[in-house]
Amino acid sequence: MDHIQHHACLLSLAVLSCLFMTIEGDACGYKACTDTKDGILNVHLVPHTHDDVGWLKTVDQYFYGANNSIYHASVQYILDSTILTLNQNPSRKFIYAEVAFFKRWWAEQSATMKAKVKNLVNQGRLEFAGGGWSQNDEAATHYVAIIDNMAYGLQFLHENFGTCGRPHIAWQIDVFGHSKEQAALFAKMGMDAAFFARIEDVDHDLRRVEKKLEGVWHGSQSLGSRGDLFFGIFYDHYSPPPGFCFDAFCDDPVIQDDPDLFDYNVDDRVSEFLEFAKKAANAFQTNHIMMTMGGDFEYENANEWFKNLDKLIKYVNQKEESTKVHALYSTPACYLYALNQANKTWTTKDDDFMPIGEPNSYWTGFYTSRPALKLYAREASKILQTCKQLGALSGVDVNSAFLKDAVSIVQHHDAITGTEKQHVADDYAKRLAMGIQQCQISLSDVISKLMLKTKTAPAPKLEFCNYLNISVCATTQSTDAFSVTAYNTLACEVRDYVRIPVNGTQFTVMGPGNKNIQYQVMEVTSETKRVRRDKGSTTHELIFPITIPSVGFSSYLVTAQTTKQRSKGDGSVPAIHKAENSNDVTIKNDNLMLLFDGGTGLLKSMTNIPDNLTLEVQQSFYWYNSSEGSNPYQFRPLGVKAIPLLNKNVNLTYIQGNIVEEVHQQFTPWLSQVIRLHKDQKHAEFEWTVGPVPDKSGLGMEIITRFETPLKSDKLFYTDANGRQMIQRRRNHRDTYPLPMINLVAANYFPVNSRIYIKDDEAQLTVLTDRSQGGSSLVDGALELMIHRRLLHNSGGGLNEALNETGQYGDGLIVRGKHYVILEKPGKSAKVHRPLGLQVFAKPTLLFSHLVPDWRSKYYTKYSYLNTSLPINGHLLTLEQWGQDKNNVLLRLEHPFEVNEDQTLSKAIKVSLKKLLASVFEISDVQEMTLDGNLPISQSTRLQWNTKTEGQFKEDLRYKTTSYGKQADVTLGPMDIQTFLLSVKPRKP
Template identity: 45%
Template structure:
């Protein structure tokens, strides 16, 4: 028999054309002209769930799968009696895979899966990951799903050439080996590519948004069509079977926001199953059944076949020759940065909720919580949220939710710091320090600044505070900053100092303006010959004033290095080659040669004992600062872009390019969701022969935290402060897309061009960010860029109080007895229940990445915290929804496996845990306060 598994489902975006709340309630009805035909003008998720559950209860053979736990949570809490359905995925949303950071993905999965555990127990635990709509698929996501206990992973989108190749070779189901470091099968995940994306076969859509005729089965009526339906379905099923390896195939029966009237679907599916299976009496070998991905996966496992092995990822994604979905890697860069900052805020809030104890939630400054920000961050991971592919008002709503969540967390942080320090002074948080705006520091001659470090190792962090006076070292606020700041601040100087903060703790600094203090830093017009500290030296071309070389003084390495800004002219879709324009999803320049943004020739240089910087202007809407702090091992490149001009009716995609003397031979490297690194090769795909049609867009990849190029001697690493798209189009070159402003929609459903403005910037959004540049020998480079990347994700949190700290204030505190080893990162510290903590420890180096750190490391949990005593420990899977010892996964056989199995070392004792390279271990720790 050929078994056809019908999988009824709905795909409910957690925000896209409407906000999350509008989608749930069915509010703000959409214009039919602005949506895809399958999206429907109403889109009310509450009615979908009402309707589906009613239909499931009528017939126990029916099945339905659901993904978006946030919507289900909304619905479930309003239900009068217990109900149950089947789940896949189980995360708070179906996250994006290109622009998300692994720590935020783990958090949102944990949030959704814990809700299912608490609500349904073990029978609500999903076994299949279902990512049918993300625009390309990351290897690290597959690794995380495997470590969360999933048996399989199904998706619908992959490059059109890759799909054609796999169809011909019957290779649409495979085994994904998603880590080069973890012992197989720890990160192995069975992966299936769905036959129709996530839509029904053509002619078999029975939603109220569909045009296909229903099954009309009364032979006495003129429109009787059962014979035709059976014939067409049989042909489709046998055609599909030719592209898969077993006698079981899957068909998705549903699409965007379908099943609001579930009776339409189920009435016709019941008939389809009955009439197709009735043909078995006439010798048909076709069997149709209601099913779920888990049931389908079980049948594939029973087939006991071997499967091809994949070790790279599914980026970039193109749906046709000139349609590369690589623009969204950089779309809405301000939102992408805000999401990354909010992730750091959430981790800090979680930690201080633990360290401050019960006083954190109900303390001196009232009631606060971490849950509001946790849920907002989970929603922000959606594949139409941080990706930047939503409508503008929806993007605004995501940012609003993050802001509200941070307000709730500020209460927790203030309560905790008051409890730890013994100070009851009102605490202020300044969210605009990147544009030199902070009312408290600008208005007060004396103030205190608390620097909290969320990392489990000490940090030395450069602090820049807007002030109107002199104290220690001050530099003048730049003209570029004044322009972007507008009337949101009035400081003339920035106080610059390097703060030392202990691991998982804080240091408090007292600042006092003095009349006869050190003079303001002198501003020199034009760039210097060089800037340097004890570790790094950067030289400048005397003819152009631009960066010319970079030197690592510790290793005595020097490379030529030039920094320039360009913009690609975005295609408007008027072309004899393709009618595809650039848009929120798709990057399509109308030429492979970008336009140079020339230096204006205006430059300023500042040299002080604390910081040296060169401020450069590139025309009226691009500026940069090359900055070197006293003890930094990286050169900072701060960029400011906008408003991007469109008066010439040209959309623009703005990039910074770093051209070096490194002999990279067409190879470059990018991280996967902030963790493991993959090698990229220009105009090449590891598993199929690429026919390249877009020399620039077709070579762009997501960069979540870092990218690098190298040769035998030198490695230049670029660390980003948000997810961005980038590439190495030329040998020895790295380029990163900073900002996009477009005039046309790319016809992928969002229905509006990516043309961001705001009340503050009505002429176009201005975006500021920073890149860190590090030069080192290849085998030492990770020792530098891994910590840099973690510092960018978990930056110290600054908070301020007026005046000097009150007498008796504890000015320094660490939540750890000692810093963790350099290879170990404290990924999670949060309250689990009243007496338990959720803790994740991560080995942050890959196998063979570092001579010093790519080895197993042991941590004693009893010696971890300074104020908490660990009295018990239980280990869970990565998503914390199952005890690790109870987690059982299906075994799959690759048809090619040349890698020897590496067994992770055993723990020396119950409360000592050992981590192998790239391993994350998750624990519930029972604690008492010391």
């Protein structure tokens, strides 16, 4: 630094510029890695802290260090202490993962402190790992929320630290199982590897022996090498080696190195370290191993950690000539780079790491735990997509920041999983509610202004009804005239049905174009009245079809009729029939027919009418008796068979109407089901209501629905990975290790995020879910899904409380949900369940308003932002303003079909971005980005690996040199998601 720069640094106003001068030319990432030694064992010491974004305490309690009577932890002090201590020794390194916490801490720092942190990042001494807002779960999470969680965190790092803040590796160290789809998503984000600790014990032990703790993971058959990701599994856990924890609350002996003082122990400590290092090295292929030096909420006193690590490195390296062991400060990225430079040939993996656990306690219960929170998180994610999309299209600043934070926090592996304490689950739900409310206010404002035909008309007051599932809506139940406006985020026309709470039976329903819409009115069921209790008092539900254009809205005007106004044929109030004389009951539409046994009241068969395909299907409910060891993570049923909930014939009534036909089943006083067939739809809707779950055994009950058929499924069934690709499962089998024949019910449960199916050569039965659930096929021809669980025994799992959700009224949580059931021939099923899966997630957003005079002259009743739609195998996944510049829009397009899944729809499609958005934007520039949206794909260079089966892994470079042409034409292959940063100029509406 020259004389002028030195004096500039003395000026307080120039402190920041001085700090940035010192980092110019410094390297980060792989360039910042410390040199290693050839021919000897290199032990990469990785100082880290694992900070759960809520678990035993809420996220804010963990940050501040509040409520320490539960658990002593304070993230703000961890970061304060670590940053201070890093600056005391230039060889020290540290990694941090949870951006939700880091952002909170960053917001409180001075400009001087921020500059110091940036200096550490640019020198590669503070490295971010993973980079998601939270360290998301991989089993109960939907891919849309995973992408948002990662994009939100990486966007913060990009905006504040640039390229040096971008992680090279995914850091999923505490997650309860690992998904193929997650691996593919990380690969699409430009990650080079994922490191984690938790896999099934039998698998882990075998991989140690066979030196397969590291390898190349084929994340997607459809994506090829673009979905491949290197993986690394820790030798033991993400904690330090036994005896080498130097945190303030650890009891391990510190290193005492003054020979003139008592208790000198350097030789003993070095010997213990070398013994563990050499033992661990036997499980790995190279002369490099990684030791994670840290754990849950450690480094609150970082000086104690680093002071002992400094000594450990010093004294180990003093003996390296004789011991052939070299220790160094490192990071996961630097460890990975050393593996890459070793030029080894690696084994590959094609399946996933699901489930995890030891043979007697598989971690498969959390796939269903806290089912209400799981649905709420899914709905919040859908609302967030709507909010972001309308913000980008309208150019209005929508208030989505709080919801982004809440949705991403809830993807954490102790949130969406249901493995947190009850008060933490309540905090998650509160955050979602606050974020949804803020977002809905913005949505109401944007859509109401979009509806205006003239500037002189007052904007309609649009309101949301968040309790429609229990027939509660203040707007519709308090007036005789109201509007229903449905907004559709999908880039294709959507046809659906709405059920609106009303007090009355005769209405006029007018759709866009002043068309008279046929409707049906039904009484609110006694079961709905039982569930909603004092929340509402509407007597009926109004049901009618809606058609919504792509990325747009349709409004329907509803008016109660007087006696003179009543017209024939437009609406009906069907009678409720009870099954009598053991006669079978049939409900049907043009596509499906369902036959119910008049004696038992259970489903007997399903018929696909166009294909003349009939399948015997019996569906009912059962329960597993929980064991004393069950907890929110685990599924440990007593016995191997589920117990029927139906001790006698089910109470069955049925309704045959002009819009929907229904069967109502009452299994127990606390469990009921409605099975619906809407006109023209190709699926049956099974809506179940469960709870409060009673105490039958003193331990708990885990409730399942089971479908039994004669399908010759040959031990095979199929479950989705995070709502996208399907994974073939074989009962009592694992691809890479022998499955112990213990607790086989739980061992055969897998996460079902959106669908599960069984099939043979003749037929396929597919069940789609509205939230994450555990599912399986325990016998050929049958599939089951766990829909609710209530555990009454305090079984540990670190929580010190039972999974006993008491609900708002204190007597137990009541859950209402839906399954969507499809019967098709195997080769035709994807054509139905893929589009339906998108529509289940992105159901239309409904807004309501009191009708005002001359509504049609003042307001548009139909509008689409697009002048062209995407084909059935194209999906507009994301559209949002990106960064601070309103002229930057992030667009994600998805091909939702897998390779070879459908003869026609699995083919690549071409989309013209300019044509697609022509009515909204004038696009001046198109830049393809990594999936997270924060790095141009042309700048993403991933490490290459040699594999035993494929030779050298080379990244597909075609997408880095794409010329988009005048129309910005892009091509999407099966299962691809392409992300684009568009420079746009909004067109006047």
